[in-house]
Amino acid sequence: MLGLATVIAGYLLGSISSAVLICQLFRLPDPRLHGSGNPGATNVLRLGGKLPALLVLISDILKGTIPVWGGYFLGLSPWVLALVGVAATLGHIYPLYFKMQGGKGVATALGAIAPIGWQVLLMLGATWLAVAAISRYSSLASIVACSLTPLYVYLVRPEHPEYIAPVSLLIALILWRHRANMVRLYQGTEPKLGAKRNAGPETD
Template sequence: MTEQAFIEIVFVIGAYLLGSVSFGIVVSKLFGLPDPRTVGSGNPGATNVLRSGKKLAALLTLLGDAFKGWFAVWLAIFCGLSNEVVCFVALAVFIGHLYPVYYRFKGGKGVATALGVLLALSGWLGLAVLLTWAAVFAISRYSSLAALVAAILAPAYSWFLISSVGYIIVVFILTIFLVWRHRSNIVKLLNGTESGFGKK
C-alpha cells in the first residue's frame, strides 16, 4: 500500500467516525435534556431537540451536525485529494451520521449533515437547497416536507451548479438515503398525522 493510498483510507475512515458523532445526543446531555432518541420522534436531530423547548440546544445540534459534514469534505478538498476520494469522504461522513458506530448504528435522518456536505461541494448548491428548505417550511410548517422537497430538488440543482460528475452522483445518493430515512414521515404526511410546528 502506498503512502497516498493510506492517507486516503484514513480520511474516509476518519470521516465516518466524525459523522458518527451525534450532536443531538451530546448537546442534550450537556443541557441536561432527555436523550432525543427517547422522546418525540426518537430522531437525534435538531428538529426533535427543538421539541424540548431549548432553542439554543436545537441550534447547536443543527450547526454541529452540519459542520461535521462540511468539515470532512472541506478538509479533503483542502488537502488536495482527488475528486473520487472526496466523494467517498462525503458519503462516509453522511453514512456515519445515519449509522453511527458509537450508537449501535442507529442515527439521525441526515438532513443537517447532508446540507453541510453540499455546502462543501458547492456553496451555491448548499445555498439553493437551504433556501428551498426554508421556503417550503415557511409555507407548510412541516420540517419533514421541507427536507423532502429540498432533497428531491438537490440533484436538479447540482446538474446546473456542479461540473464534477462524481459530485453529482454523490448528491443523487444523498437524496435516495434522505427520502428512504423519511419514509415514515411520508406516510404521516399522506394520512395527515405528521407533526408540524405551530399546528394542532
C-alpha cells in the same frame, strides 16, 4: 489508502451524536428516548428550545463539511469525496458511539455538499424555509430540498458535471431514510412543526 482513511475518518466524525451531547450539556432529556425519539435538531427544538437546537444543527452540518473539505484539500477525486460525505452521513444515521441510534442525516449531508459552493446552501435553505413555511412539515421541506439538490449543484457548478452523480448518491440515501415520513405524509399523519413534544418521528 489515503482515500480509505478519509472515508473512515468521515464515519467516525459523523458518529459523534451532537444532539445527545448537547442535550446532556443543557441538562435536557435524551432525544433518543423523548419527544419524537430522533436525535436531531427538530426534536431538540421541541425538547429544549432554539439555542440547543441551533447548536445541534451547526454541529451536524460541520460533521459533513469538515471531512469533505479535508478530502478536497488532499486532492481526492469527486467520487471519493462523495464516499466521505456518505460515510459521515452514515455515521450520523448509525453512530458507532451511540448504539447505532442516529438521526435522518439531512444536516450532515447538507454539510457534505457545502464545499461545492455556498450558493447551493442558500438555495437549499431558501427551498426548505419556503416549503416548511407553506406546509408546516419539516419532513416535506427536507424531501423537496433534497430532491432539488442535484439540479442546484448543476446550476452552481455547470463546469463540473462529475459532481452530479456523487451528490445524487448521497441524496438517494437521505430520501431512503425518509421513506416512513413519505408514507405518513401520504396518510396525513405526519406531525407538523410546532406540534407537541410527544409527536411522531421527525426528519433530521
